[in-house]
Structures are given as structure tokens and as C-alpha cells.
Amino acid sequence: MVEIRTEILLGDCKDVLKQIPDNSIDLIFTSPPYADQRKNTYGGITPNEYVDWFLPIAQELLRVLKPTGTFILNIKEKVVEGERSTYVMELILALRKQGWFWTEEFIWHKKNSYPGKWSNRFRDSWERLLQFNKDKKFNMYQDAVKVPIGDWAKGRLKNLSETDKIRDNAKNGSGFGKNISNWVGKETVYPTNVLYFATECQNKNHPAAFPENLPEWFIKLFTKEGDMVLDPFAGSGTTLTVAQRMKRNSIGIEILPEYHEMMLKEIETVKHFLF
Template identity: 70%
Template sequence: MAIPKTKIITGDCLEMLKTFPDNHFNLIVTSPPYADSRNNTYGGIKPNQYVKWFLPRSEQFLRVLKPDGTFILNIKEKAINGERYTYVIELILEMRKQGWLWTEEFVWHKKNCFPGKWPNRFRDAWERCLQFNKSKKFKMYQESVMVPMGDWAKNRLKKLSKTDKIRDNSKAGSGFGKNVSNWVNRDKGYPTNALYLATECNKRAAFSEECLT
């Protein structure tokens, strides 16, 4: 199998993106330094300056992203003195003013999160993966990431009641409903917006022998 050509460009994204034309990229994924993090590498961005620092970059992302493309932002609020900063929420609101649509939020559950104990909170085991788009009509290949139905379907779908064969709306009047019979003869279903992935703990080779054969 031929390996697609990859071009790696190093530099400040704020400057590098200015060299690309409008509507150029299909997908942009970034995990920027969080507030007061990576001080030795990036200099550290204070929480009350974070939104102002990030908006020029998101402005360039908006310019170079194709109309049907997607931007994923991996970010997390920081807790200091028992309280979460609000810079992520403030950033979402300002990006919407910038022209972005906040279309989805994925929860990244880090299965090997940092151990420890804090007096007023539990271990930080998740991060946000915020999805932004320029248009409500963007490319999304849901069928390519379908997952097995699971063992629950074997017994649950053997004998369906009358209610299972119609759209049974919530008795609370929420508007939600389900038709259990729609799952019959299905081997796969669509995944949820929760990502259960462990973080990388050590350096690994870019390619293995298996990748090259």
C-alpha cells in the first residue's frame, strides 16, 4: 500500500497560515497550550489573556478552512484554588461572534488520567474536543466509523412488544422517543460523542514494519 505524501511545516501557526489561500483545508485539529501550561516552551498564556491570544489564530483557521470542512479544538479548563477558570466558555462565545458554528462537543475520556487526590474535586479524566464549522452542511462520513451493536441486542430484540414497534415518545414530554424495532437485523450502530482513549505515555516510531507492508 502506497503511503500518502506528507509535508511537515514547522513554525508559528499564526504566521504559517497566512501563506495559505482561503478555503484551503478540509480538516483542522489542534490542541493548543492550555492556560498557564508549557511555560518553558510557549511562555505560558494567562487565563485572563487566553481568549485574546487565541482569537487571531481562530480567525486564520476560519479563513483557510473550506466551507464544508471541520475544525476540532482540544482544550480543557484549568482549576486553581478550587475553582475552574471560564476561559474555554468565553472562547466559545467569542468564536461564535467571529463567525464559527459550534456544532458538536466530544468528550475525550482519558483512561490513564493523572493519579492524585485533591481536597475539593476528583481526578481530571476528560477533556473537551470542540467541533466548529463554517456551515451547517459539512462533510461527515458517519458510516465509516460505525461500531458493533453489542451483546445487548441479542436478547433485547428477540421478543418485541407493541410499544417497541412504534415510536414511543417520552412520557415527560421532552420530545424524545424511540422505536426499538428499528434495531432489528442491524449489525452496527453509530458511535456516541464520547471518546475512550488513553494518552500516549512514551515516544513511538512514526512508522512500524506493519505500516509499511
């Protein structure tokens, strides 16, 4: 029998993180308040203050993450006076100076976002998931997120030309080329860094809860059973609920007592799994 622990802590993560030992977390998956959004419920940090507000928290995150671990930051800059804010870009640069490697950027395409038009732009239907690491060598279980190869393969792989059977040099001279015959007989392939998830979330008690399949995808990719996941801006606890279902230990921190209370009610803090 294996015991999976879920810890739900109340307070400002800048302070509460100090209770977590060095190098103890495998994955940090979180969505902090975005600058200037949801002022009336929580957050309300202005774009100008955002980097200074976030850096002391990130310093603690750097300390608690294992060298083999990954930090995924879900964030998106909004439009201020007709222009995109640059605070996310400034944050990336500041985090690099703090010692993080900016390994990758995933795009979450919110595939069910409804149409919209403003005088100078269209509906914003994607968010960033920035991947930071402490070390260039980190744990990644790529086979865990393979996807079905798709219908395109049926026609394309039926009659292969001679160039399809060799590692061809791309015509644009990029140095990238592929041996298309490698895909024959394959049922699954690796995904891209664009993720298509609907915004609908099971948890309607929080204004910014993310859909469960978002943390699930990253938990699969960067952790294995029994690993430790941290969400320092836990909200309604989606990351913790998913981590628990996937047999990962987790810690969530939330500043607002009502959300903390809600998580304590809805999430079991210790769960036993029978194998």
C-alpha cells in the same frame, strides 16, 4: 498511483498560516497549549490572555478552512485557585462572534487515568473536543465511525413488546422516542459523542502528544482519502502521521525548532500509495 503530501512548517502559526490559500483545508485537528500549562516547555499564556492570543490564529483558520470543512479544538480548562477557569467558555463565545458555528462538543474520556483525590475534587479524566464549522452544512461521513452494537442487544431485542415496534413517545414528554425493532439484525450502530480512548501514546518524545486513535477517529468522520488536514500546533506530529497512514494530505506547523526537527526526521514528507 496517488501521491500523498505532508508539509511540516516551522514558526508561529499566526504568521505561517498566512502562506496557506483560502478555503483549502478539509479538517483542522489540533491541541494548542492550554493556558498556564507547560510554561517551561512551551506556551505559558495565562487564562486572562488566552482569548486575545487565540483569536488572530482562529481568524486565519476561518480563512483557510473550506466551507464544507470542520475545525476540532482539543482543550480543557484547569483549576485556578480552587475554581475552574472560564477561558474555554469565553473562547467559545468569542469564536462564535468571529463567525464560527459551535456545532458540537465531544468528550474524550481518558479511560486509563489513574485514581486521585484533592481536598475538593477528584481526578479530572476528560477533555473537550470542540467542533466548529464555517457553514451549517459540512462534510461528515458518519458510517465510517460506526461501532459494534454490543451485547445489550442480544437480550433486549429478543422479545419485543408491542410498544417496541412503534415510534413511541418518550414518557418524559421530550418528544424523543424510538422504534426499538429498528435495531433488530443490526451489527453496528452510530457512536455517541463521548469517546473512550486511553491516554497512552506511541510517541513518548513530546509531553502532550495525543493517542493516535484520537485524530484517527475525527479524520475518519470528517475527511475522505486525498483530503487535506491541518494541525497548526503540530508538536510531535501525531495528526500528520495518522493523516498520512490514512492517505490524507496534511500540513503541520510547530513553533519549537526541536519538535519541528523531530517531525522532519520521523515523518516522510511525500508518500506514494499504490492502489
